[in-house]
Amino acid sequence: MTKINKLVMHGFKSFAKRTELVFGEKFNCVVGPNGSGKSNILDALCFVLGKSSAKALRTEKASNLIYNGGKDKKPASHAEVSLYFDNTKKVFPTDEEEVKISRIVRPNGNSIYKINDETRTRFQVLELLSIANINPEGYNIILQGDITRFVSMPTEERRLLVEQISGISVYEEKKQKAINELNKVDEKLKEAGIILAERETQLKELKKERDQATKYNEMSHSIKVNKASLLHKTLKRKNQEHEELDDKNKKTKEKLDKKTDEMLAVKNKIKEGRNSIDTINKEIESRGEKEQVDIHKEVEEKLKGIGKDDAQFSTHLTLGRVKFCREKKRLSEILKNIKIEPKEFTLDGIKLFQSILTKEGPIYKEIDY
Numbered sequence: 001m002t003k004i005n006k007l008v009m010h011g012f013k014s015f016a017k018r019t020e021l022v023f024g025e026k027f028n029c030v031v032g033p034n035g036s037g038k039s040n041i042l043d044a045l046c047f048v049l050g051k052s053s054a055k056a057l058r059t060e061k062a063s064n065l066i067y068n069g070g071k072d073k074k075p076a077s078h079a080e081v082s083l084y085f086d087n088t089k090k091v092f093p094t095d096e097e098e099v100k101i102s103r104i105v106r107p108n109g110n111s112i113y114k115i116n117d118e119t120r121t122r123f124q125v126l127e128l129l130s131i132a133n134i135n136p137e138g139y140n141i142i143l144q145g146d147i148t149r150f151v152s153m154p155t156e157e158r159r160l161l162v163e164q165i166s167g168i169s170v171y172e173e174k175k176q177k178a179i180n181e182l183n184k185v186d187e188k189l190k191e192a193g194i195i196l197a198e199r200e201t202q203l204k205e206l207k208k209e210r211d212q213a214t215k216y217n218e219m220s221h222s223i224k225v226n227k228a229s230l231l232h233k234t235l236k237r238k239n240q241e242h243e244e245l246d247d248k249n250k251k252t253k254e255k256l257d258k259k260t261d262e263m264l265a266v267k268n269k270i271k272e273g274r275n276s277i278d279t280i281n282k283e284i285e286s287r288g289e290k291e292q293v294d295i296h297k298e299v300e301e302k303l304k305g306i307g308k309d310d311a312q313f314s315t316h317l318t319l320g321r322v323k324f325c326r327e328k329k330r331l332s333e334i335l336k337n338i339k340i341e342p343k344e345f346t347l348d349g350i351k352l353f354q355s356i357l358t359k360e361g362p363i364y365k366e367i368d369y
Contacts, residue, residue: 002091002132005084005098011076012047013040016067048081048103049136050113050126062109080104091132101125 006022009015014037021030021041030038043057047065054061069075082102085092092099094116102114103125113125129135150161163172 002089003086005086007041007044007048008082008084009041009044010080011067012044012079012081013037013065013067015040015044016069016073016076044081045083046136047105048083048101049129049134050103050122051136052122062105062111063107065105066107078104078106085132092128093131099128101129 003025004023006020008018008020010018030041032038039058043065047057051057054064057065059065066079067076080102082100085099085101086097087094087099088097096116100114100116102117104112104114106112111122113120113122115125115128126136150158153161
């Protein structure tokens, strides 16, 4: 069990300046005329304890809790309320003898919570107050009209109100909150299960790809090793072939040098022969004109002799034909007398009759038949 040592207000509603209220050990009573600010003290208590509803603090919005200065005074820059709790019995889990809870509201409506002048969240403040069974929404503070409403409310609502006053509702709320959290966790577990199933499927695919990649790497390594072995064998074979070709090339070069020497010797002989031919040609040219003239003369003389013989042959042939015709005519006359058919007139017959007619033998020996 704890108690309030004092309440400090600054710039909150009608309290423009810093105002401090110290509470005694037993009952404390605040008295004053209407409009003096008695209800604002209860609003300050609800405010610092974390009451969230602005209407419960009898205002439209949180920024209206700041002192506005009225007509003649300067408005406050912010509203701050601090509540000091006695902690000599270590109700709150801290070593300090006094616990200070503060709440500050800015003109933009944002609230700042502090515990012992260290900034905290509203949730942290409520958690600390719940340890001492203090609930800003509960009935630690009974406002005007609460008693009348309590008497006239239904039995079920009255029971709930008693639970709130006794602090049982806090545990119900925590229980419900825990159930809600469990439901959220269940939903998250279901989502996680779905995601896990998808991940397992992806994991199987990745494992399959990994196995394929491993197999590919092994095959690639094997291919590289085999390629290296093949290249080594090929290089060795090529080097051997290169050596053999070098030997053949060396022998071929020797043969080529030998043939080249022979060719040079032949070329020299050809050159000598050409020189000889040139010499002979020169001699022929120098002697050719005279010999050609002699040959032409000899050819002309031969041609003249051949022409003369041809003329004599033609003359003899013509004379022989004339004589033959005359002799044929004469013999025809003779044959008429001896009654010999012309078809029997042959060369042998002519010779026979010629031998008869003359005693000198054949007279046609110069005629070519």
